[in-house]
Amino acid sequence: MNIALIAHDKKKEDMIRFCIAYETFLKPHRLYATGTTGTKIMEATELKVHRFLSGPLGGDQQIGALVAQNEMDFIVFFRDPLTAQPHEPDILALLRLADVHDIPVATNLATAEIMIRAIEQGELNWRNYVRKNQS
Numbered sequence: 277m278n279i280a281l282i283a284h285d286k287k288k289e290d291m292i293r294f295c296i297a298y299e300t301f302l303k304p305h306r307l308y309a310t311g312t313t314g315t316k317i318m319e320a321t322e323l324k325v326h327r328f329l330s331g332p333l334g335g336d337q338q339i340g341a342l343v344a345q346n347e348m349d350f351i352v353f354f355r356d357p358l359t360a361q362p363h364e365p366d367i368l369a370l371l372r373l374a375d376v377h378d379i380p381v382a383t384n385l386a387t388a389e390i391m392i393r394a395i396e397q398g399e400l401n402w403r404n405y406v407r408k409n410q411s
């Protein structure tokens with residue numbers, strides 16, 4: 277699976293804890309992240325993460341481009357619901373594209389953990405067929 281990991285500044289600690297807790301699960305997948313989130317994940321774990329630009333500089337849009345091409349299977353996006361973001365339009369655009377393409381997005385830890393269990397049980401395996409038939 278292609279999995280995107282994104283966290284706003286006040287949620288980065290949650291993301292790091294999530295990645296440490298589920299490192300074994302995440303390891304076999306192709307991981308993508310916005311710039312700072314990816315750096316912090318790689319500092320805290322052994323995970324290899326393809327890093328895009330930082331969110332405010334276009335990283336959300338770069339991940340959105342993969343969603344538009346139907347190449348992203350699952351997005352973990354720990355948003356900060358209490359702080360205004362300068363790139364709010366980019367964030368909304370990414371979430372909109374995920375809805376357009378029916379890509380699951382976990383915006384908090386509780387949902388992310390449920391999704392991990394679902395993926396482990398093969399609930400998202402249909403994505404492999406979607407990507408294969410498209411290419």
Ligand SMILES: O=C(CO)COP(=O)(O)O
Pocket residue numbers: 282283284285309310311312313314329330331332335336367
């Ligand atoms: O702002 C972000 C997502 O909207 C995250 O960007 P960084 O991972 O570069 O902090």
